[in-house]
Amino acid sequence: MKYVIRSLLFVIAITGCGEKSTPGPKVVPSVKGDVYDVTTCEKELKLGEETDSSQLIDKIQIYKKAHKIYLYKNGKKVETFGISLGKHSLEGDKKKEGDMRTPIGKYKIVRKRCDEKHSRYLLISYPNAEDRAEARKNSLNPGGGISIHGQPVWNADGHGDDYTLKHDWTEGCIAVTNTALDRLWRSVELGVPIEIYP
Template structure:
C-alpha cells in the first residue's frame, strides 16, 4: 500500500510540473535551473557550438525517441516522454488541455531558460492547419509546446529511468537534462522538427 501511495504522489508531482509556462517565484536559485546566466548566454549567442549544430529533429511518438540530424545523418538519439494522455496511442493534439503531443512538421521558434523544467526549445505549434482543424470543431488548439528537460527534483538525472518510462507532460517532449544540454548547444532558431505518430 505504501508503494502505491508513493508512486501516486510522484505522479502528482510530475503532473504539477507539466510543461506550461509558469514564472519562478523563488528567492535565490543557484542550481542549473537559475535563469540569469542562461539568459546572458542566450543574449550573446554563446550557447551555440557552431561545429556541432544540427539541422533537423525527428520524433517518433510510438518509439518514444528523438533523433537529431546533421547533413542528413543521425548524430544523436534520445529517449523522450510525451503528453500524459496516452502519448502516441491517444493520437494527435486536438485542443488545449488534452495532454497530447502534436504531430506534424514545425520549427524551433525560440529557446527558453526555465526555472522549473531546466531549459526548453519552443516549437511552432499550432500551425495554420492545426488552428483551422481546431476552429472547425470550435476548439482552442492550445500552444506552448516545447522540448524540455527534467523537473528540478530530477536535476541530477537519478530519476531518468522513472520519468522516461512514462508519459507525464502537458503535451511537450521531455528529455534527460544531459540531452537538453546537447540540444541547447546544437539547435538554432528555425531548425525543423517533424513529429510522427
C-alpha cells in the same frame, strides 16, 4: 571460430552500432533552492553564446510510439535520445488545449527560453496553419506553448531519468534528460525543422 563470433558479438553489444545514444558526460544544471538557477543560461542567450557551431544540427525527428528523438546533420542521423510525452499522447494527435497530447506534424524551433521549472525550453511552432484550421473546424482552441524541455528540479542531477523516461508525464511537451537537453540547446538554432510522427 565460436570464440571469434562470441568476441565479435560482445564488442557489438558494448559499443552499439555506431549511432550515439548519449551525449557524453552527465550535465547537472545549477539549482537555487527549489528552482533552476537560470542566470548563466540567460547570459549565454543574451550574448548569443548558447550554441556551439561545431555541434549544429539541421533537423529533428520525433517518433511518439518509439519515445525517441533523432538529431540529423546533412541528412545523417547523429544522435538519438529517449523522451517523455504528454500524458495522453499515444491516444493520437493533439486536438485541443488541455488534452495532454503531443502534436503530430511539421514544425520549427521558434524560440529558446531559460526556465526555473524545467531548466530550458526549445519552443516549437505549434499550432501551425493546419492545426489551427482543424481546431477552428471543430470549434476548439488548439492550445500552444509546446516545447522540448528538461526535467523537473527534483531530477536536476538525473537520478530519476530512468523513471521519467518510462512515463509520459508532460501536458503535451517533449521532455528529455537534462544531459540530452544540453546537447539540443547547444546544437539547435532557431528555424531548425522538427517533424513529429505517431
